[in-house]
Amino acid sequence: MLAAGLAIGGLGLLAGVGLAVASRVFYVYVDPQIIEVEEALPGANCGGCGLPGCSSAAQAIVVGQLAPNACVGGGPDVHTKVAEILGVEVELKEPEIAQIGCRYSVAKADIKYLYDGVYDCRAAMLLNGGAKECPIGCIGLGSCVKACPFGALSMGDDGLPVVHEDICTGCGTCVRTCPKDIITLTSVSNRILGEYTTSECTAPCQRTCPAGINIPEQIRQTVLGNYLEATRIIKERNPLPLVCGRICPHPCEFECRRNLEDEPVAINYLKRFVADYERASGRRLQLFKAPETGRRLAVVGGGAEGLTAACFMARLGHSPTVFEAMPKLGGLLRTVIPESRLPRDVLDWEIEGILEMGVEAQTGKSLGRDFTVASLLKEGYEAVLLATGGWDAMLMRGQEPNVEQSVPGLYLLLPVSLAWALGIDVPVGKRVAIAGGGEMALDAAKHCLQLGAEQVTIFHRRSQQELGLPDSELTKLSDQGIQLLFRSTLTQLKGIDEQLTQLVYRQLASGNGGDSIRSAPGRFKETFLAVDTVIAAGGRLPEMIFVKVPSLEGEESPLLWQTISPYHEPPPVRTEGVFDTSEPMSDYRAAVEAIGAGRRGAASVHLYLAGKQVIPPENMITTVTKVLDVGQVENLMPAEPRQKMPERTTEERVDPSLEVELGLNEEMARQESARCLNCGLICYTRSKYH
């Protein structure tokens, strides 16, 4: 016994001494910072940073391959500590938490078969993608719960996982585990930037809403009596719920699944009810904001679009300033909508709320007159978003007919042609580009030549054959100095200080068949063209984002600027590019569409500032995307008929300043919200399942 103990003990001692010696002999210098950083990291080896473990993460952080805030499991305390060790400033990471994207458990969804196999989602997934009919629904076997290294997930009574937000670190282990990709990591920024995609559970109303409000959740909160929470859900996507609740043409209601049974849920009345509730409560909701970035942004145009864009920029942590030509903010909402539909005190309250989010406003300042794009960029605004909307008939403004130039070198065709017809002198440069076709463009081109232009280029979206222009005509025009480019579109403007210098256009390679540039995106080449003047054949200027081109020559050099286009819905609804002559250039039919575009404008600026590509997610849902849906509904709960909006009597309506629609009362709102089917992709509330 003693011998055995001694023998093994001696062997151990020998090995120990041997290793101690070896560690001296084979000593490798390790940066002490790496060891310190590794000690500061949580040591959960969750892999959330993308590296296999905390020790490799520590190495990558020290050599600079990872940012000090790369640890997702650690949170701000760890980030600060790591940054302290490295002696750098840390940009605190916005907290991200997991969010479950499925609302109907297997028991309440349409299923293909009964699963009775290995108790793991990934195993169930192998059997024809799981038991649910819905291809993106939760399988409900809790693989995510088992995978979570922090114990932040549990299975709820309804058979769906529940995230405990206070424990969740956003490491993403559950996201990687879930075979259905129904768990996503969200942060305030992600929710603002997010577009609905085909891999998400969305209701028909939600997909149709141009602003993308999560309508099922809004109404669910109304049913529960959480009216403020319902308002918050709306404001997450639409900062103008009081306005929209009154004037929105509610395309969502046309798609409401209740149409299959009786009448749609009065979604917009409900929106107005909860928004009015917030206002009546006298206390404004505080919306979540991303950490301050201190970056100054300018928004030109204080209408629905500009205000929305500025509000979302502020929520993304930036410091936006809105410039409005009129003495008061509100744009068309103030100048065009009658008071009987939208009382001005309601609008004022709403705008006040946006300003309270951290938006500055300068009213009575007009682009081109009081300030210019270049002057804003010089003042330190990092990007200028042009959201001037439909208010650009420059000739109409003021007493004397005059064509203002709000963007350097840029005119709209209509006011310019009118001015010329009236004999007003509008100068053009030596090199002119006209975006858009038609006889008017040709006339304008000829007029430009008379005014001293040497070269005029007309950009046509369609092909020569389509336009039916014979070659002889082209030769004639080019002899005069007018060149026509077919199947082409302008994508970018560039300039120096107050001068437009260059444009970038895309042209489809010839011989590709097809007709217009929109039918074959991707097969184009980009070309630069030096120009002094651009005349756009559209009713208004499209949204453009102006940014500074980084220059090596320091502060003294002239300011170089260029435009970037905010992303829209992908083709064929709207194509990329600055000018889209085949439609009235984002001339919004309703405030809610401008709100959607405003959010995308803010998102585009944010993406640009973050150094990312300004493009929408690949599988973004557009108005033409085909998604799984149901053609009929069955076993619905008994419900009251749709509520009617109480209105003022005809006698009372004599006073035009009194609002006609009075809004639902609480009882009516409760009854109406109970009619909602709380739809998912194909799920909805029924009286009995299976």
Place this chain on the structure above:
Amino acid sequence: MSEYLLLIVSAILVSNIVLARYLGNCPFLGVSQKMDTAVGMGMAVIFVVTLAGMITWVVQYAILNPLGLEYLRTIAFILVIASLVQLVEMFLQKSIPALYKALGIFLPLITTNCAVLGIAIINIQEEYDFMHTVVFSFASGVGFTLAMVLLASLRERFPTARIPTTFAGMPIAMITVGLLALAFLGFTGLVD
């Protein structure tokens, strides 16, 4: 000389440590996704196995046998192998940092690689002398490397193969390993 040759052929092909004796499956499946890490792992195993074979042989005949402590063989060998792997790790970190990085987590895993312990124990059970031990251990390591390289070269082609989604990933790797083992069964009888 032919005796050693037979021993080598036997250790590499007939009784391949992975495919016939089914030892060391963890690194076999774990590191065989890429050819370069597979080769690196194989080399580390050859090195460790040969060294471990020699040292454990010495431990057995110089310490355990004279003291009549043969029953402590397993625990003594584990101790020796564990320290040896530590040593190899330090050595690699100093001398071949590229290999050290490539092997990553799998180098410490050799500690628990039962192929190493298995070979050491086989050496004693078969009552090999020192030279035989060295040759057998080395050849077994080569056999392990051969199996690794074969599997890695097959697995590198998986991305381009049309694998049914149900089988993608580990299942198809397991099936491939099974087929490899079946093929190696064909060497039975090559050496007595």
